[in-house]
Amino acid sequence: CQAVLPAHAGPRGELGAGPLLRWMDAAACLAAEKHAGVSCVTASMDDIQFEEAARVGQIIAIRTKVNRAFKTSMEVGIKVTVQDVLTNAEKIVSVAYATYVAKPVGGGKVELKPVQLLSAEDHVEHSLAIERRRIRLGYVQVFQKLMQESNKEGDFYTCEEEDAVSTEHTHVQSTELVLPPHANHHGNTFGGQIMAWMQTVASISASRLCRSHPILKSVNMFKFWGPSFVGDRLVFNAIVNNTFHNSVEVGVRVEAYNCEEWIRDQPRHINSAFLIFKALNDKGELLTFPRVKPMTQDGVRRYHGALARRRIRLTRKCMLSAKGDKPSDAWETSNQAYLSYSNIAALTHLAGKPGWDITKTLDNVKIWTHEEGTVLSFKVEMQVKVPSQVAFSLLSDFSLRQRWDRHFLACEVLQAVSEEEKIYHVTSAPMTGHQPRDFVILVSQRQPCRPQEPYTVAVRSVTLRAVPPSPEFCRSEILCAGFQIHSNSSSSCTVCYFNQVTSGVMPYLAANLTGSSKSIEDTALECIKFLELEDSKC
Numbered sequence: 001c002q003a004v005l006p007a008h009a010g011p012r013g014e015l016g017a018g019p020l021l022r023w024m025d026a027a028a029c030l031a032a033e034k035h036a037g038v039s040c041v042t043a044s045m046d047d048i049q050f051e052e053a054a055r056v057g058q059i060i061a062i063r064t065k066v067n068r069a070f071k072t073s074m075e076v077g078i079k080v081t082v083q084d085v086l087t088n089a090e091k092i093v094s095v096a097y098a099t100y101v102a103k104p105v106g107g108g109k110v111e112l113k114p115v116q117l118l119s120a121e122d123h124v125e126h127s128l129a130i131e132r133r134r135i136r137l138g139y140v141q142v143f144q145k146l147m148q149e150s151n152k153e154g155d156f157y158t159c160e161e162e163d164a165v166s167t168e169h170t171h172v173q174s175t176e177l178v179l180p181p182h183a184n185h186h187g188n189t190f191g192g193q194i195m196a197w198m199q200t201v202a203s204i205s206a207s208r209l210c211r212s213h214p215i216l217k218s219v220n221m222f223k224f225w226g227p228s229f230v231g232d233r234l235v236f237n238a239i240v241n242n243t244f245h246n247s248v249e250v251g252v253r254v255e256a257y258n259c260e261e262w263i264r265d266q267p268r269h270i271n272s273a274f275l276i277f278k279a280l281n282d283k284g285e286l287l288t289f290p291r292v293k294p295m296t297q298d299g300v301r302r303y304h305g306a307l308a309r310r311r312i313r314l315t316r317k318c319m320l321s322a323k324g325d326k327p328s329d330a331w332e333t334s335n336q337a338y339l340s341y342s343n344i345a346a347l348t349h350l351a352g353k354p355g356w357d358i359t360k361t362l363d364n365v366k367i368w369t370h371e372e373g374t375v376l377s378f379k380v381e382m383q384v385k386v387p388s389q390v391a392f393s394l395l396s397d398f399s400l401r402q403r404w405d406r407h408f409l410a411c412e413v414l415q416a417v418s419e420e421e422k423i424y425h426v427t428s429a430p431m432t433g434h435q436p437r438d439f440v441i442l443v444s445q446r447q448p449c450r451p452q453e454p455y456t457v458a459v460r461s462v463t464l465r466a467v468p469p470s471p472e473f474c475r476s477e478i479l480c481a482g483f484q485i486h487s488n489s490s491s492s493c494t495v496c497y498f499n500q501v502t503s504g505v506m507p508y509l510a511a512n513l514t515g516s517s518k519s520i521e522d523t524a525l526e527c528i529k530f531l532e533l534e535d536s537k538c
Contacts, residue, residue, distance in 0.1 A: 002060045010213060012280075015054040017216035018196035020080070023062055024096065025192025028076040029184075031064040032100035035074060038110055039184065040100040042191025043073060045222040046136065047313065052091045053215075054082040060093070065122075068129035069112035073101045075129045097132055105186070114450075124352040127456075130449060131341045138337050139221065139312075146308035164293040165209060167303075170240035170250075172205045178232045189228040194254060197236060198222075198273055202250040205238040206277040209248060210287050214277035217247065220309050226270045228256040235267065241274070242306035243289040249306045250275050274309060339462060340421055343444045346480040347458040350377060350498050365524045377480075380497040380524050386535040388487035391495055392455035394534055395483050395527075396445040398424050404530035405523055409436070414464060420445050425467055428476075438473035440464050455485040477502055495527070 008019045025042055032040040054060055063079045080093040102110045117123050174197070182193045199216055206214040228234060238252045251274050255267035279287040294303045353370055356379060360367040368379040384391055394400060402408040407428050415423040422443050430436040439461060446456040459481040469475040480500040487493050 002062070004054050004056050004058050004060060006056055009056050012213060012215075013056050014215075015056075015058075015060065016199075017050065018199045020054075020060070020093075021195040021199060022190070022192035023060065024078050024080060024094075025098070025190060025195065027062040028064045028078050028098045029100060029191075031066055031076050032074055032102075035066040035069065035115070036100075036102040036110065036112055038102050038104040039186055039188075040074075041103050041184075041188055041227065042222075042224055043099040043101045044136065044224060045098040045191070045195070045219070046096060046132065047221050048094055048096045048219040050094050050217055052082055052093045054093060057085065059083045059085060061090075065125075066115050067097070067122075067125040069115050070133075071111055072109055073099055074112060074115075075099055075132065077125060097129075099136070103186070103188075120352045120354060124348050127348045127453065128341075128345050130446075131344050135337045135341055136221075142312060142337060143305075143308055146311060147304065164291040167240050167292050167294050167299050168296075170205045170208045170238075170292070172201050172208075172236075172238045174201045174204075174236045174238075176234045176236070178228060178230050178234060180230055183230045187230045189230075189232070189234075191222070191224060194224075194228070194234070194271055195219075195222055195273075197234065198238075198252045198254065198271070199275065201236040201238040202252050202275040203277065205240055205250045206248050206275075206279070209240060209243065209289050209292070210279040212279040212281065212287055214248070214279045216275060217278050218276045218313070220249075220274035220276070220313065222271065222273045224271050226256070226268055228268075228270050229258075231258065233257045233262055234270075239302070240292055241302040242310075243292050244310060245288055246278055246286045248277050248289045249309065250277065251302055251306075274306070276313075336417065336421075339442060339460075340444050343442055343458040343460045343482075344446060344456060346460065346500075347456065347482045347484070347498060350480055350500060351379075351484050351496065353377075360521065362521060362525075364528060365521055367520060367524075376501045378499055378501065378520075380520060382495045382497070382524050382528050383488075383492070384495050384528050384531050385492050386531050387491060388455055388485050388493035390535050391485050391493050391531050392445070392447070392457070392483075394531055395485070395495070396443065396457045398422070398426070398441075398443055400530075401426075404526040406526075407519075407523070414440070414467060423462060423464060427473060435474040436472070437476040438470070439476055439478060440467050441478055451487070456482065457485075458482040495531075497524075497527075 002023060004015045008015050010016045025045070029040055029042065059082070061081045061083060065077055067075045067077045076098050078094070078096045078098060081090050082093050083090045102112060104110050115122075115126060117126055176197050178189050183189050203214050203216070233256070235255045235257070236252060238250055241249045241251045252272065253269070254271040256270045257267055261267065279289070281287055294300045353372070356368040356370045358366055358368050364383040366381040368381065370377045370379070398411050399413060401411055409427045409429055412425045413422055414425050417423065424441050424443060426439040426441060428437045428439070440463065441459050442462045444458045448455060459478055461477040461479070479502055480498070482498060484496045484498070485493055486496070
């Protein structure tokens with residue numbers, strides 16, 4: 001915990017983002033080093049959103065834990081909360097994920113031990129760390145696709161506003177000398193210190209447009225390209241890339257020089273990041289930023305880059321929010337990675353929830369239900385005498401679904417996005433007095449990274465512009481469904497099917513729970529029969 005003192009606050013009496021970024025990095029680094037047993041350095045910090053402001057006199061608590069260790073790197077989860085000492089109220093300031101790399105003395109490599117999972121939450125975060133890693137590795141590709149689309153559409157910059165401000169007016173340069181207090185015991189500059197310096201210079205750049213004290217609201221991924229050391233000169237160049245009515249994006253580039261490089265003017269590019277600010281007037285109302293106009297070809301590139309990053313940022317906010325607004329389900333370049341993540345994450349969270357109640361038991365089938373507020377979900381657990389990889393292969397191919405599930409009339413592959421992602425159009429039989437239903441679903445499949453992890457097949461509805469609703473069908477929705485397949489032995493597995501109940505599924509579940517129908521049990525038995533029959537053919 002850390003008390004917010006006047007020295008930590010800005011002109012508005014709120015905790016500055018610079019000190020907070022330093023604390024977050026230090027706390028996460030301690031967690032990483034405790035797990036690795038050697039010195040660690042910051043590799044990157046994912047997009048950071050600041051939800052609440054902390055004021056002087058309040059208490060900041062930073063909780064960190066290693067979610068997953070890879071070969072030489074690990075993901076550390078960071079949760080920042082603020083507590084008011086007078087009211088005892090606690091609010092979340094930020095939830096972030098950082099990647100650290102183990103750097104043992106002597107420059108050798110160390111292979112990290114697996115993380116010990118002690119709780120259901122640990123298991124969930126451990127599974128989702130792989131999905132977040134996919135997003136990190138695929139971010140550049142998504143960004144480049146958006147930029148290419150922009151070029152193809154002829155979406156070039158044209159400034160028609162006479163009062164638009166030149167972006168060159170916002171350029172700020174600052175130089176810092178790395179001293180021992182800025183570095184760890186091996187002489188590497190703390191990543192959090194560099195982030196704090198970047199925030200300071202970016203804030204000055206943004207202030208030239210609003211004549212106020214900007215407030216940092218989010219950061220678009222800090223990525224460290226190389227180290228810097230005690231004695232290095234760090235040169236920070238910040239400039240506004242674009243403005244969006246009530247917000248502004250500032251790009252910051254960091255270059256390092258040792259003494260010889262300083263004389264020869266040979267910089268090392270060690271970091272770049274994009275920071276998003278807002279500004280308030282004296283009444284606490286959001287200020288409007290003026291439009292900007294780039295004056296160089298590189299400025300035009302940065303201008304359009306800001307538009308692409310904003311598109312990704314808004315998509316991420318919708319995908320990872322608890323609300324999950326319906327328009328965000330549209331399958332587009334900017335949100336494919338986040339839809340896939342959301343699909344896998346929703347099923348993983350549902351499967352990991354405590355409080356499942358068993359409602360029916362047959363020889364090889366168990367039906368469980370879970371209630372949380374107004375949300376009802378069910379789980380069907382099946383014991384199957386086939387290898388887990390065979391069950392995974394058969395259940396992830398939804399074109400085979402109608403062979404064992406009578407609710408599926410037809411299933412067509414609309415788009416094979418990758419080996420692990422496919423979009424299907426499904427039609428189902430009508431209930432008495434109702435239209436036939438159809439679905440457009442994303443099926444995401446994942447193989448386990450380790451033997452004790454399950455195979456996963458996650459399902460959710462998406463919107464595909466090429467397949468609008470048809471008058472012949474009632475377009476229905478799957479919020480969260482899918483399979484987790486756990487291996488029991490080389491010839492048997494446990495298949496668990498999950499479904500967060502929607503209005504279309506409720507009649508079937510209600511009939512099963514009251515005993516007037518056995519459609520869920522019958523479908524489960526047909527699934528087992530299908531899997532074992534197909535395995536016997538091999």
